[in-house]
Amino acid sequence: QVQLVESGGGLVQPGGSLRLSCAVSGSMFGINAMGWYRQAPGKQRELVAGITSSGTSNYADSVKGRFTISRDGAKNTVNLQMNSLKPEDTAVYYCNAVWNWGGNFWGQGTQVTVSS
Secondary structure (H helix, E strand, O other): OOOEEEEOOEEEOOOOOEEEEEEEOOOOOOEEEEEEEEEOOOOOOEEEEEEEOOOOEEEOOOOOOOEEEEEEOOOOEEEEEEOOOOHHHOEEEEEEEEEOOOOEEEOOOEEEEEOO
């Protein structure tokens, strides 16, 4: 049973930082890529950052220079370090993973609210 569990969301002031973590059940062997998506009320879900099994990462233009995605195979986690947060970053953030055998799974989401 594949499970992705996000943590680290919360309320933070503009300019502050949060680190989101996504824990993957079992081994991460076979995962082609993982990503963080977000969805704000009334808006489409969008890709924030992604990372491949080889370590190559990419980011949405809106978060470049502020967010950093990383993975830790030893801990079976993928992280999203979010710095210089803005109110427009407010959304539910979801972890996603795609396996080489065709699996595509999502976490339950974690709320990030940036407000003064």
